[in-house]
Amino acid sequence: MGMKLYALLNIFLCFSAIASAQSIENAATIEYGSKNLTLDHPLLISVVLRDVETRPSVIFPEIKDLEKRSKSATSSVSTVDGRKVVIQTITQEYYAAKAGNYLIPEFNLTVNNVRLHSDETMVVFAKSSEDKNNLPTAENVEVTEADDNSQSVFLSVQTDRKEVYIRQGFAVRISLYIAENAPVEMEFYRFNAQLQGILKAIRPVNCWEENVGVEEIIKRKVTIRGRRFAEYNMYQARFFPITSEDIELPSVKLNMLVTESGRAVNVQNKLVKAFRSRPLRVVVKQLPDHPLRDQVAVGQYSLRERLSSDLVYPGESVRYMFKIEGVGNIKAIPAPVVPASSSFDIYPPEESQVVKRSYQSVIGEKTFDYFVVPRKDGEFPLGRYFHWIYFNVEKEKYDTLSSATSLEVRGDEYKLTNLSLSGSSGLYDNLENLDSSSETIDYKKILKDLTNILIVLLLVTMIWVFRK
Numbered sequence: 364m365g366m367k368l369y370a371l372l373n374i375f376l377c378f379s380a381i382a383s384a385q386s387i388e389n390a391a392t393i394e395y396g397s398k399n400l401t402l403d404h405p406l407l408i409s410v411v412l413r414d415v416e417t418r419p420s421v422i423f424p425e426i427k428d429l430e431k432r433s434k435s436a437t438s439s440v441s442t443v444d445g446r447k448v449v450i451q452t453i454t455q456e457y458y459a460a461k462a463g464n465y466l467i468p469e470f471n472l473t474v475n476n477v478r479l480h481s482d483e484t485m486v487v488f489a490k491s492s493e494d495k496n497n498l499p500t501a502e503n504v505e506v507t508e509a510d511d512n513s514q515s516v517f518l519s520v521q522t523d524r525k526e527v528y529i530r531q532g533f534a535v536r537i538s539l540y541i542a543e544n545a546p547v548e549m550e551f552y553r554f555n556a557q558l559q560g561i562l563k564a565i566r567p568v569n570c571w572e573e574n575v576g577v578e579e580i581i582k583r584k585v586t587i588r589g590r591r592f593a594e595y596n597m598y599q600a601r602f603f604p605i606t607s608e609d610i611e612l613p614s615v616k617l618n619m620l621v622t623e624s625g626r627a628v629n630v631q632n633k634l635v636k637a638f639r640s641r642p643l644r645v646v647v648k649q650l651p652d653h654p655l656r657d658q659v660a661v662g663q664y665s666l667r668e669r670l671s672s673d674l675v676y677p678g679e680s681v682r683y684m685f686k687i688e689g690v691g692n693i694k695a696i697p698a699p700v701v702p703a704s705s706s707f708d709i710y711p712p713e714e715s716q717v718v719k720r721s722y723q724s725v726i727g728e729k730t731f732d733y734f735v736v737p738r739k740d741g742e743f744p745l746g747r748y749f750h751w752i753y754f755n756v757e758k759e760k761y762d763t764l765s766s767a768t769s770l771e772v773r774g775d776e777y778k779l780t781n782l783s784l785s786g787s788s789g790l791y792d793n794l795e796n797l798d799s800s801s802e803t804i805d806y807k808k809i810l811k812d813l814t815n816i817l818i819v820l821l822l823v824t825m826i827w828v829f830r831k
Contacts, residue, residue, distance in 0.1 A: 391415075391474055393481040396454075403491040405432065405456035406467075408481075410474055412451045422579050423455040424470045432456045432583060433722060436575050441715035441730075453576075459488040506540065506587050515545035518617050518638040520565065526646040529607050530661035530692060531756050532573070533645055534722055537561065537598040539617060539638065543591045550620040551580070552635060558597060561615045565598075569608055571692060573720045574600035599722040603692045610645035650754050653761055660753045662691020666764040667728075670745075676774040677737055685712070685749050686730040687764065693718045693727035699751045701733075706743060710734040737772040744769045 396407030406429065410421050418436055425431070437452040459465060469483045506519050517540055524533040541549060566572065585594045604610060621636040650656045664687050671682040687696055693716055701709055712731035719726050737743070745766035755762040 391477055391479055393472065393479050395484065395486075398484065398486045400459075400486065400488050401491045402459060402462060402488055405458050406465075406486050406488075407454050407456060409452050409454040410472065410479065412474065414449055415451050415475065416449055418451050418453065418576065419475050420576065421453045421455075421472065421474055423472070426457055426465075426467060428465060429457040429459055430583060431581050432458055434575050435719055435721040437717065437719040437727075439715075439717045442713050462488050462490045515542040516540065516547065516549070516619075516638060518615070518640045520612055520615065520640040520643060522612070522643055522645055524645065526648065527604065528648050528650060528661055528754065528756060530603055530605065530695075530754075532601045532603050532662075532690075532692065532725055533610075534599065534601050535565065535612070536596065536722060537565070537615075537640075539595045539597065539619075540585075540587070540592045541595070543593065548622040550633075552618050552620045554580075557617060561617065562598060564613055564615050567602060567604070567610045567612070569606040570602035570604050570610065571695065572600055572602055573692070573718075573725050574598075575720050575722065601720070601722070601725050603695075604645075604647045607647050607649045609647050612643040612645070614642045615640050651760070655752055658697065659761070660691055660696050661756060662689055662753065663755060663757050664689035664691065664753055664764065666751070666766075668745075668749075668766055668768055670768050670770065673769065674771045674773065675737060677740055677772055679737070681735050681737070681770065683733045683735050683745065683749070683768075684730060685733065685751070685766070686728055687751065688728040690724050690726050693725065693729055696729045698731050699749055701748055704748060706737065706739045706741070707748070708736040708738065709748070735770075737770065740772045740774055742769060742771050 391410065391412045394409045394411055396409070397404075398406075400406060408423060412419065418438065423431070423434075433456050435454045435456075437454070439448075439450040439452075441448050465486045465488065467481075467484045467486055470481055472479045472481075506521065519536075519538050519540060521536045521538070522533055527533050541547075580595050580597055583594050583596070585592050602610070616637050616639050618635050618637050620633045622633050650659075650661070653659070667684075667686040667688060669684040669686075675681050685699060696716075698712060698714070710733065712733045714729065714731055716729045717727045733749075745768045748766075750763055750765040752761060752763050754760070
């Protein structure tokens with residue numbers, strides 16, 4: 364009997380080790396931003412998931428004395444040792460109404476069927492640098508549906524722009540506004556089914572959509588032309604038109620259960636009342652004439668570059684990073700068109716990107732990492748080879764990001780075996796004749812298969828131990 368217990372204990376320890384090793388592989392964590400803040404900056408609580416392609420639904424906790432506001436979602440895609448690495452980060456903002464110390468209690472979140480735990484922590488909010496004594500309790504917003512300031516309840520479909528260029532982003536926000544002094548009580552009625560119908564009508568078919576995802580209705584206090592309202596935000600996203608057709612956002616309807624003056628008590632006595640939004644149009648402008656008009660990205664961008672070494676010998680490799688940062692449809696940014704050269708062999712780049720989506724903007728960066736082999740000596744300004752044309756929406760004209768780096772190559776010319784510089788354009792000659800049928804070894808998959816086999820063997824051993 365003692366031998367059986369000893370064997371069982373060893374098997375249990377093996378299972379624990381294997382389980383913990385596999386859980387690390389798909390790690391998910393809860394992380395905090397800065398815990399020493401001013402009142403004009405929010406506390407940020409994030410869920411970070413690794414090796415997850417699809418962004419999951421995350422509902423963050425309600426925290427006493429802190430107000431939930433905007434949510435953002437960031438995805439990072441890169442290549443490490445030939446393997447694609449994806450990191451998803453979903454972040455919730457919390458604002459404080461007054462300065463002080465706030466104890467964040469411990470809480471649990473379930474994400475992708477995994478339970479995440481956060482211990483209690485202390486966050487300090489100090490007064491802002493302006494040292495305002497009377498901080499506003501509600502955010503001032505502009506809503507066209509409240510032009511006459513007489514409606515106590517209204518549904519609003521808002522956009523942050525009435526006119527955009529093709530492929531330039533604009534925001535759409537759907538909210539229900541209820542005045543604080545409205546003489547009615549309301550409840551949402553069959554909300555999920557209604558929201559799907561509203562989104563089907565609102566989403567333009569000729570646009571690329573980038574949304575944060577609203578898994579819950581978040582209430583916030585706002586002031587519209589001096590009158591206080593509670594805003595219930597139901598949907599927000601940014602759209603990038605891919606054709607020059609104007610965007611038509613039709614009037615949509617939301618039904619609510621209404622109890623006037625609080626007289627009705629039973630659900631049977633409540634009335635279903637419809638609230639409609641105003642239709643909207645977003646004018647889409649075509650870009651000015653240009654040979655690349657239908658291909659260039661649209662937005663506001665800047666360039667960061669890095670060269671692993673600015674002095675090399677012919678035949679010695681060097682890495683060059685061309686990183687585009689800014690505001691726009693980051694995922695759709697095309698790679699720079701690099702002209703062929705007898706002076707260099709330039710391999711196709713490894714691409715990686717980081718995209719942060721929020722109601723205010725879609726910002727991020729896209730990196731193109733090149734492997735360059737010089738073939739001749741000399742001084743080579745890389746701006747001749749690496750440049751990227753886009754349409755600058757701030758300047759309303761085409762702009763070019765060009766490399767400002769130079770590469771110095773010293774030494775004899777690099778002679779490729781069995782290749783002539785005059786008759787060859789580079790290392791990619793006869794590429795179509797090379798054997799590409801051999802597959803790379805996926806060590807991660809092999810390790811996972813071996814682990815699964817070990818688990819099966821342990822199960823068989825456990826059954827054998829108990830039957831003896």
